[in-house]
Amino acid sequence: MRIALAQFNPVVGDITGNTQKILTLAQQAMAQGADILVTPELALTGYSPEDLLLRDHFYRAIAAGLDELEQLDGITLVIGHPAKLGNERFNAATVLRDGHRLGQYHKMLLPNNEVFDECRYFTPGAAPLVFEQNGVQVGVLICEDVWSIEPAAEAADAGANVIVSLNASPFHRNKIDTRHEMLRYRVQETGLPIAYVNLTGGQDELVFDGGSFALDKQGELVAQAAAYDDELLLLDYHDGDLAPASQATLPGELESVYRALVVGVRDYINKNGFPGALLGLSGGIDSALTLAIAVDALGAERVHAVMMPSRYTADISVDDSRDMVQRVGVKYDEIEIWPMYESFMAALAPSFDGLAMDTTEENLQARIRGTLLMALSNKTGKLVLTTGNKSEMTTGYCTLYGDMAGGFAVLKDVAKTLVFDLCRWRNTQGDIIPERIITRPPSAELRPDQKDQDSLPPYEVLDAIMARYVEHNMSAAEIIRDGFAEADVNKVVRLLKINEYKRRQAPVGPRITHRGFGKDWRYPITNRFS
Structure with a gap:
């Protein structure tokens, strides 16, 4: 069985354009012998549609996109998209093959921290999804699901031989290493190989860095897509495991x-x-x-x-x-x-x-x-x-x-x-x-x-205090105990507050740390907490 991971750059809300990109990638994957094409999380709409998810006609456009993708024969598609069932909305993945819908998976774990606000929009899923392809049982997970043991364990218990994970994981420094480490835990716990596909491209303050990859049953990295670039990463599953495939060289930190x-x-x-x-x-x-x-x-x-x-x-x-x-x-x-x-x-x-x-x-x-x-x-x-x-x-x-x-x-x-x-x-x-x-x-x-240093502490000091207070939520007292001058710490914290x-009122800008002054910084303007 050959799996194609479709690492690409969708545009939020451009369901027609995103559908055409997926169809093109599916044709390319079929030409290279792929049996399955796996898209990233919410690939059909882009991540994140935010309050577009509250509009009923948004789901009519999504349904039209799925209908078009369903007409494609010759390859199984695992498509990430929002779904609405009754009064509930789900972060979903639908499996399509030759005009049929084999099942729909609903993301179980909804992140509600940092830049993520999924509990505002979605209901958590409650059941695993495993589908058969060429005699192989393929389990489906979405992004946050692979950061905890339960969803992967449920897929394994449901009979999965391999897991595919759809992701919209935004960049911050050293994020790719963190993803590799986290998925190794899932491999160790389940004994299953995992294929991980991620978005590329910028969306307002978020940047998606791609870096799709695969781990075999031993947790070894057997395939690595490039960072930031669109790519169709091909993986072969045989003899119960994912075989070594292409490995791109990843950029250094700077x-x-x-x-x-x-x-x-x-x-x-x-x-x-x-x-x-x-x-x-x-x-x-x-x-x-x-x-x-x-x-x-x-x-x-x-x-x-x-x-x-x-x-x-x-x-x-x-x-x-x-x-x-x-x-x-x-x-x-x-x-x-x-x-x-x-x-x-x-x-x-x-x-x-x-x-x-x-x-x-x-x-x-x-x-x-x-x-x-x-x-x-x-x-x-x-x-x-x-x-x-x-x-x-x-x-x-x-x-x-x-x-x-x-x-x-x-x-x-x-x-x-x-x-x-x-x-x-x-x-x-x-x-x-x-x-x-x-x-x-x-x-x-x-x-x-x-x-600048007439008004501010030396930047080496200022930036170290800022990182501790803003990015790591340390208190002023804790930062002072780390060896920083009390006057410098109190000055930076006071300036931050006022x-x-x-x-x-500042314009949006790209997020490159795990705590920037954007969606993940929500402090009251009127605030007397010291």
Whole structure:
């Protein structure tokens, strides 16, 4: 028996387009001798349709897609899709063969943590599904089901010889290793080989990294699909086990993060129909990395960079920006903002009379830049990419309606220290980021001789505190016991708390850790808990 794992990139809500992709993959699988094609979780609709799942006519479109797939002869299809039975909805997989429906499996374990909200939509399933193909009993599981013993054990008890698992497992750092480890436990517990198929592509803040794979009865990795790319992974089952097959080389940690950001930008722009991307280039490291990612995602011809200097912008910032745009070949403009700033200050002078200068004047510069970028976006249709990083989002070191103005926050989940690492990695693939941008001390350049570390702890300290508090839910006291200065910890936690209202208004951005400032961060804005 030959199994084809259809690792591909659906578009949420495009049921017609996704159906055609599955049909094409099925034809390719049949041409290569496959008996079964297994799609990822919710492949017919994309993951996740969210509140589309509450609309009755959504299920009529799903039924039409299944009807079309049912007409295909010569191969068994295991199709992931939402199903509605009476007043209940299920995360389902339907098995189709030669015009017949052999059964429908309902996901038993519904994740309701991190970015997952399946209990809002679905009822958990209660029964295993095992179907016969070429004399082999094939058990079906969906995603979270393989993270616990019970569903796999029930499939084994129902007579399965091999398990296929449909998944929509989003990327975060080191996720592929975690998947391998978890499925080895299921193999050890059941004695069954497992084939695991995953989505690819970006969907709003989520990036699906593919990496489909198979483990034999000993828990050994016998097949590995590439990360991020669409692929039809073919597996042969004979003599009671899955045989060794192709094994792609997986990217290292920094390459994997970088590629996730590229996929996130590419699919957000393309799936939403924007003609390209627009960003403000400052001569600093965050905007340089954002520009590199945008070019790798879209091509230089679809990216427009704008330098908007003021009297506080260093000459080397302008020089480095010009150097980088020449290296990558994007459209580039320079717009001097100081005359506009002076006009604003003249208009505000009566209201500001007697008040000392403070961050108001700094923020005004950022807001002028945001206004210019949004005007260019309106005129050209290109989407503004914001350039702020996770460290800045944590502490509020960003300007609402200024550098936060835009449609997609590329580095929203990328700590500042990781920004430096990603820039260095990208330059190993082609030297496009000027070295001085990487080595200069970071500065917003909104006042004379300004440095980020004037207002914040060193980024190595800030990012370590942030990771513990945001990503690992440690308390301030626990972080202090880890050896961090009490003043630094209290400052970061205080800034995190008082800037929640800013983060709530920030654009969506790709998630690359297991806790980003998106669906998996839901803190109240009005909040007195200490």
